[in-house]
Amino acid sequence: MSNKDEIICTCNEITRREIEDAIRSKKLQTIEAVGNETTAGTVCGACVDEIYLILEEINGKVSL
Numbered sequence: 001m002s003n004k005d006e007i008i009c010t011c012n013e014i015t016r017r018e019i020e021d022a023i024r025s026k027k028l029q030t031i032e033a034v035g036n037e038t039t040a041g042t043v044c045g046a047c048v049d050e051i052y053l054i055l056e057e058i059n060g061k062v063s064l
């Protein structure tokens with residue numbers, strides 16, 4: 001099981017839980033949508049791969 005308090009986006013200090021909750025509650029499909037909702041991935045982009053994996057885990061697939 002993954003640690004929900006793990007910081008995924010260090011630039012904006014966004015945790016796995018915040019990203020997962022946003023994806024589930026707002027039915028987010030894309031990395032861009034996660035960025036708009038949580039600000040994760042909108043600064044240096046280093047966490048984008050991790051956001052992709054979380055989207056894939058929750059939605060089963062990722063639309064780009």
Ligand code: FES
Nearest residue numbers: 009011043044045
């Ligand atoms: S770590 Fe997420 S934008 Fe830099």
